[in-house]
Amino acid sequence: MAKIICVLYDDPIAGYPKSYARDDVAQPEHYPDGQTLPTPKGIDFKPGTLLGSVSGELGLRKYLESNGHQLVVTSSKDGADSVLDRELHDAEIVISQPFWPAYMTAERIAKAPKLKMIVTAGIGSDHIDLEAANTRNITVAEVTYSNSNSVAEHVVMMILSQVRNYIPSYNWVVKGGWNIADCVERSYDLEAMSVGTVAAGRIGLRVLRLLKPFDVKLHYTDRHRLPESVEKELNLTHHTSVESLTKVCDVVTLNCPLYPETEHMINETTLKNFKRGAYLINTARGKLCDRDAIVSALESGQLAGYAGDVWFPQPPPADHPWRHMPNHGMTPHISGSSLTAQTRYATGTREILECYFEGRPIRDEYLIVQGGKLAGVGAHSYSEGNATKGSEEAERFKK
Known part of the structure; x- marks a missing residue:
């Protein structure tokens, strides 16, 4: 049995949606460069639903628990008393999104001796100390092109x-x-x-x-x-x-x-x-x-x-x-988390997990780090190093 920690943003203030503005979501048949959309063996959610918040659980609970794994879903990610830090000690996989990133610093990675894989449900894995992941031979994957x-x-x-x-x-x-x-x-x-x-x-x-x-x-x-x-x-x-x-x-x-x-x-x-x-x-x-x-x-x-x-x-x-600065147009990190995109990155996360648990190769488009070095799309897009310094400031955020 593997323990998976999934860090997601909070549900809407009014509660998890009971209905949606649209009945369905239009999806492309393929990405512009010919890469196929995620292809898991199955999904346990309705496309177009809110999957990126805590109650959405990326649609993973039924799949993981039916295979004997433990899923911990939380929005508590910052500070020594966070749920993430309390649960890390025996976690095998950590999943988070760029919009609500679990900053996987070298210090956190050191506190997780059983950690084997870190997954970004979306694109962009800079919230992970890639150098520390390389040293520990931890696989880092993301759902490239999903959003x-x-x-x-x-x-x-x-x-x-x-x-x-x-x-x-x-x-x-x-x-x-x-x-x-x-x-x-x-x-x-x-x-x-x-x-x-x-x-x-x-x-x-x-x-x-x-x-x-x-x-x-x-x-x-x-x-x-x-x-x-x-x-x-x-x-x-x-x-x-x-x-x-x-x-x-x-x-x-x-x-x-x-x-x-x-x-x-x-x-x-x-x-x-x-x-x-x-x-x-x-x-x-x-x-x-x-x-x-x-x-x-x-x-x-x-x-x-x-x-x-x-x-x-x-x-x-x-x-x-x-x-508060003048002439700005800031939004929370929402650009890649439309309900349309959530369907794709949740489906891609499921595909990555299926490959991991079944011992099948994770497609190169999804790999950032594997085997102690930058791999797949990571070797093309990143350089080794750490961009997480200063992330502890997030603890100052008050809702």
Whole structure:
């Protein structure tokens, strides 16, 4: 029997849903690069239901308990008295989501001598000390591509909401006003602007494809250059550095993983290379940006707006300055947790567990670390190291 700890975000304030806005969810037949959607032997939930919260349990309880395993589901993840820390001592598998990450630091991994696998239900495993996982020969897996397109849609929404000044305009309506001048004094057309993505992997490339019909000038930088055919198709301008891209772009969107080399890549110095009045969109990881440098750039006008879906730590403390800085469009980390995406990442988590317990190979697209080294998609996207430092600040968050 294996003990599995599943760390998920809390249920809605009004309680777990008894009904939903829609009766079903539309799903693609395959991902744009041809990768198939998750293919477990079965699922024990209705697609389109809330699976990512505590009561949803990622739809795993029936499967795990019927096979003799123990499942512990909790939202309590921060601090020495958390359920996660109390249960770690004999856990074999830890599962969490990027939206409510169980920060698996070297210290926590050391307290879990039976730990064999850490699974991200979603994409992005920077909340795990990959170096410590390598040392302990712990497998790290994530459900690659499960919510990439969901995040890309969120990026486009945030770009438009910032450039068109949507949030302040909506708030005038809520307050009973008809303040057209106040609404449009910061509103522009996206058309003809230069938009650049830092990284053009699954999410970044999808963003570029979604933006092409807006007749914008598209730019990108990535350590893996795109094929010439794709650059021609989208009329892309390739940049060999982030600095080269930010000098010419009106909108910059971050779509790269977090690892030691990308931590705080956007800081006081690099922000000086941005065009004055540029917009910065970050649905990748909060720690790509220096927290206070973003606030200062918004206050000075160097940035016209910042829209982010990611914070560090997660959840952020109640006094986190990004909650109150000017001209922001922050959301909780929701971009990849639509009910549509939850169906895919819960199904993919089930597939990973089936492979693990049945001794079958986990597909390369899902592997981050295996056999004491970066593996599969992890070898392509990450570098060895630790990006979890400072995560203990999450303990300061009060509901």
